[in-house]
Amino acid sequence: MPIITSITANSPAAKSKLVAGDVLLSINGHAIADILDYRFYATERKCKLEIIRDGKTRKATVRKDEYEDLGLEFEDGLMDEQHSCQNNCIFCFIDQLPPGLRAPLYFKDDDARLGFLFGNYITLTNLTDREVRRIIGMKLSPVNVSVHTMNPALRNRMMGNTQAGESLQFLYAFAQAKLDLNIQLVLCPGINDGEELRYSLKELHKLPTVRSIAAVPVGLTKYRDGLPALRPFTKAEAQNVIDIFAEFEGECCASDEFFLLAEQEIPGVAYYGGFRQLENGVGLWALFKEEMLDLLQALPPSPLPPLACTIVTGYAAFPLLQLFIDELQKIWHNINVRRIENRFFGQHITVAGLLTGQDVIEQLRGENLGSVLLLPSVMFNQDGLTLDGMTLNDISRELDIPVRAVANHAQALMDAITG
Numbered sequence: 001m002p003i004i005t006s007i008t009a010n011s012p013a014a015k016s017k018l019v020a021g022d023v024l025l026s027i028n029g030h031a032i033a034d035i036l037d038y039r040f041y042a043t044e045r046k047c048k049l050e051i052i053r054d055g056k057t058r059k060a061t062v063r064k065d066e067y068e069d070l071g072l073e074f075e076d077g078l079m080d081e082q083h084s085c086q087n088n089c090i091f092c093f094i095d096q097l098p099p100g101l102r103a104p105l106y107f108k109d110d111d112a113r114l115g116f117l118f119g120n121y122i123t124l125t126n127l128t129d130r131e132v133r134r135i136i137g138m139k140l141s142p143v144n145v146s147v148h149t150m151n152p153a154l155r156n157r158m159m160g161n162t163q164a165g166e167s168l169q170f171l172y173a174f175a176q177a178k179l180d181l182n183i184q185l186v187l188c189p190g191i192n193d194g195e196e197l198r199y200s201l202k203e204l205h206k207l208p209t210v211r212s213i214a215a216v217p218v219g220l221t222k223y224r225d226g227l228p229a230l231r232p233f234t235k236a237e238a239q240n241v242i243d244i245f246a247e248f249e250g251e252c253c254a255s256d257e258f259f260l261l262a263e264q265e266i267p268g269v270a271y272y273g274g275f276r277q278l279e280n281g282v283g284l285w286a287l288f289k290e291e292m293l294d295l296l297q298a299l300p301p302s303p304l305p306p307l308a309c310t311i312v313t314g315y316a317a318f319p320l321l322q323l324f325i326d327e328l329q330k331i332w333h334n335i336n337v338r339r340i341e342n343r344f345f346g347q348h349i350t351v352a353g354l355l356t357g358q359d360v361i362e363q364l365r366g367e368n369l370g371s372v373l374l375l376p377s378v379m380f381n382q383d384g385l386t387l388d389g390m391t392l393n394d395i396s397r398e399l400d401i402p403v404r405a406v407a408n409h410a411q412a413l414m415d416a417i418t419g
Contacts, residue, residue: 007073042070101388136177253271267286308334315340
């Protein structure tokens, strides 16, 4: 139940005699089951709350500006248990994790509420008719969906769930309700690429509220014993994915990884439209490159020299960062970029966000790294931990050098380099 743990000082709720420990039952007669209910029904200027205190039902009225936050904090961020995934996808990355990592890494979430709060993608297989009606009634948009294929039978097989194909009907319900849709496709070579991909894109383009469609290649670690046989994309297969996407209009994009696999130049920013799926690695290179060129042009004639530093990245982003550093080294000669092989997960995992602390330490130990080591912030979770549970301080201590985490955009990197 939604238990109030604290009340923000000077908030509207602070004047209403609510106390920590109260259980929130309803707002203006609407039952509150989770954070979506709370945020939706707490927007009114006058909120009549029904609570439980000491086993008795009580009432409280809070007056505030429209959309102003009530100021209540709850025991759980969702005010409910997080919904776990009901699928058994053949490409699931969590199934490919080694044993011994932090327990939260093995939890498979598939919670629509996290989609609206944090932009997570959902598969639709967890939704009930009641939840669909609530999403439509609250006009919660956009809805971010991991579709993978519009072929119902193939979706059942790929996701290991006999309801996966049937749940595609919710896409049509959301489109009919005029809710925006962002679509993600994880492509597996020989399974849902080629003609299956072309079919999926044709069907998705029939939905009038689809705002973006993006495909990423399946990520394969070395921990696949007992899992379905999958392989990485070849250069020709990656090129075919790019070519199929080129047949369709709108914000319909292959991820940066496909262009790298096909050994093709990354498109300009116009290809990615509104950059709606940056978090999926769709357009990061183009945006970084444009920002980088702007920063290089804006440098003064004799900029102050920075501290000597080494920049760490994965194999995928290395060529772009090296291009940046090559230009900077025309001015400063004490900046280097170092690519780290992902030995922890295997050679097919090349993105910086999946690097581990131990790989960084093992491959940089004993090297002259300068005065500071710059690591991509995407290596760390919100608690400041890498996938193998290491902190910046741990890495700094092992390599005997100050270490900083740098956000994934050109200005942040330039700021870090110049101090």
